[in-house]
Amino acid sequence: MKTLIDDKPNLLTIFVLESKTETLRVFRTPGFSIPSLLFPIIFYTFFGIIFSMNPATMPTYLMITYAVFGVIGPALFSFGVGIAIERGQGWFNLKEVSPMPASAYIFSRIILTFIFALLIILMLFAIAVIFGDVRLMLWQWVSLVCIFVIGSLPFCAIGMTLGLYLKSSSAPATVNLIYLPMGFLSGLWIPINLLPEVMQQFANVLPPYHLAQLALKITDMDMGFPILLHVSVITVYSLLFIFLAVKAYHKKDKQ
Amino acid sequence: MKGKILVILTMLFAFFMLLPEPSINQTSGITIASSDNKNSNSKVTAFSQNLIILNVHLYHGNRQYEQDDVSIVNYKVAAIAHNLPVQSIYPEINGADKTLLPGLIDSHTHVFQNTLLEALHYGVNPELDMRTMPNFANQYRHQRALQSNVGHADLFSVTIMATAPGRHGTQFSFDIPVLASVEQVPQFVDDRIAQGADYIKAVYGSQNSKIKYLSSINSAILKALVDRAHQYNRMLVVHVDDLISATKDIMQIWKNGTAYLGKTHAAPDDPAKKFENRLFSDFNHSNDGQLNQTNIGSGIAANTDE
Numbered sequence: 012m013k014t015l016i017d018d019k020p021n022l023l024t025i026f027v028l029e030s031k032t033e034t035l036r037v038f039r040t041p042g043f044s045i046p047s048l049l050f051p052i053i054f055y056t057f058f059g060i061i062f063s064m065n066p067a068t069m070p071t072y073l074m075i076t077y078a079v080f081g082v083i084g085p086a087l088f089s090f091g092v093g094i095a096i097e098r099g100q101g102w103f104n105l106k107e108v109s110p111m112p113a114s115a116y117i118f119s120r121i122i123l124t125f126i127f128a129l130l131i132i133l134m135l136f137a138i139a140v141i142f143g144d145v146r147l148m149l150w151q152w153v154s155l156v157c158i159f160v161i162g163s164l165p166f167c168a169i170g171m172t173l174g175l176y177l178k179s180s181s182a183p184a185t186v187n188l189i190y191l192p193m194g195f196l197s198g199l200w201i202p203i204n205l206l207p208e209v210m211q212q213f214a215n216v217l218p219p220y221h222l223a224q225l226a227l228k229i230t231d232m233d234m235g236f237p238i239l240l241h242v243s244v245i246t247v248y249s250l251l252f253i254f255l256a257v258k259a260y261h262k263k264d265k266q
Numbered sequence: 267m268k269g270k271i272l273v274i275l276t277m278l279f280a281f282f283m284l285l286p287e288p289s290i291n292q293t294s295g296i297t298i299a300s301s302d303n304k305n306s307n308s309k310v311t312a313f314s315q316n317l318i319i320l321n322v323h324l325y326h327g328n329r330q331y332e333q334d335d336v337s338i339v340n341y342k343v344a345a346i347a348h349n350l351p352v353q354s355i356y357p358e359i360n361g362a363d364k365t366l367l368p369g370l371i372d373s374h375t376h377v378f379q380n381t382l383l384e385a386l387h388y389g390v391n392p393e394l395d396m397r398t399m400p401n402f403a404n405q406y407r408h409q410r411a412l413q414s415n416v417g418h419a420d421l422f423s424v425t426i427m428a429t430a431p432g433r434h435g436t437q438f439s440f441d442i443p444v445l446a447s448v449e450q451v452p453q454f455v456d457d458r459i460a461q462g463a464d465y466i467k468a469v470y471g472s473q474n475s476k477i478k479y480l481s482s483i484n485s486a487i488l489k490a491l492v493d494r495a496h497q498y499n500r501m502l503v504v505h506v507d508d509l510i511s512a513t514k515d516i517m518q519i520w521k522n523g524t525a526y527l528g529k530t531h532a533a534p535d536d537p538a539k540k541f542e543n544r545l546f547s548d549f550n551h552s553n554d555g556q557l558n559q560t561n562i563g564s565g566i567a568a569n570t571d572e
Contacts, residue, residue: 065384067384067387129278133281136285146288147285148287148288149282149287152282204379231383232380234379
């Protein structure tokens with residue numbers, strides 16, 4: 012492997028090294044990693060398996076929605092809370108003046124989100140298969156993983172915006188205040204069709220709802236709206252929050 | 267580093283190869299009840315247009331036939347006989363020690379997302395819905411005419427119930443039309459028919475009942491409803507919560523009807539007692555206790571051919 016002492020630093024090397032150290036850092040702070048990993052698993056075990064209303068479909072349905080819940084968590088927290096805290100510590104500024112490109116900073120956090128997402132998904136799948144008797148075709152398992160992992164990207168953008176706007180002291184509470192209600196109202200905790208009509212309508216403006224619907228299409232459990240609608244809403248949200256994040260980043264520069 | 271990544275990728279691959287797939291040895295859209303319960307968890311995964319079920323016990327509602335072969339051609343039962351000539355091109359299902367049933371009719375259900383799909387998984391077809399929203403019902407109603415497997419149970423629906431402002435039926439956070447006077451009845455029934463209702467349902471509570479209903483449509487509205495429904499040759503189904511509403515009022519208006527009751531109590535000298543006993547014996551006999559959960563509450567259907 013190349014090292015940093017090379018004449019021309021390879022961008023890929025920087026990306027890999029930054030991702031590696033970032034991952035190492037997070038796994039050495041179990042205060043973040045363990046709750047993020049266990050939260051969706053425990054919820055799924057309670058609502059999807061132990062208190063399952065319908066053992067034929069509920070474990071499958073909730074496995075998918077809790078996986079969505081699981082993957083947006085690390086995206087929001089690693090970006091939102093992570094960046095806010097590093098800004099508060101001055102670490103963000105230090106990294107900015109270092110020769111490392113800003114893209115490496117974002118890339119490493121995306122990789123970190125993917126790793127967490129994948130770990131959560133694999134644990135959920137294992138529990139669903141062993142205790143919930145969930146059976147899916149191989150293409151369904153694989154498509155679900157792809158949707159979940161790629162679907163975490165828009166939430167990285169949302170997290171980044173939050174991380175750049177919020178103060179380090181208020182970030183954890185604020186992100187929780189967005190994450191938990193948004194998950195519930197999007198029908199990730201209990202199926203969306205069990206919520207009252209008004210709340211079902213409201214879910215249309217929430218991005219996790221659309222991601223969950225896309226994933227539920229794989230097992231034919233969605234509400235039956237077109238794929239294009241869900242993809243468009245998620246895309247619009249991604250673009251909006253990328254724009255906001257860029258704006259926040261430049262605003263911070265002028266201060 | 268490369269070695270580590272390779273190990274991780276291999277483990278991921280192994281994980282996905284280990285994830286179980288559904289068993290697909292059952293290729294029929296027909297429920298086969300297994301007496302040994304071995305296959306009770308297996309769901310319908312695919313439907314074959316043509317197939318043969320061999321050596322199956324057949325129960326078609328009032329008689330059981332032992333060890334028959336049933337051939338299904340183009341989604342329809344084509345032949346039932348001992349030792350049917352086997353068409354090798356058709357998929358075969360070994361029905362030994364299993365019983366083949368016609369679709370169970372769920373006579374009181376409220377359908378919403380996925381329930382029609384699940385009904386079919388459990389061998390229930392058709393579903394007689396007693397309240398849902400017209401838009402939902404219309405997605406499925408027309409598919410009754412299709413012979414092919416549409417993947418869910420057939421639906422007959424009442425769409426919106428006829429009820430008084432504030433009474434049962436209005437609590438589901440849907441904005442539904444309610445009935446306060448006899449004059450509103452023709453329009454209400456016309457609208458339901460236009461929206462595709464297969465029968466009309468009313469929620470009724472008698473003034474004479476021991477339960478004091480805060481509001482209910484009165485007997486004049488009920489009479490107008492059944493008259494209007496009969497003009498369209500539709501049945502009126504009435505939801506009642508107590509025996510007095512059922513026996514003192516409705517049974518007085520129409521001598522002819524069918525009734526089922528979930529759970530109620532009448533004094534031993536009450537004329538309703540006889541009614542109740544008959545209903546309970548009918549109920550237990552025909553449903554074998556299985557439909558208890560779906561038939562919560564009580565109701566009376568006034569026949570259209572009175």
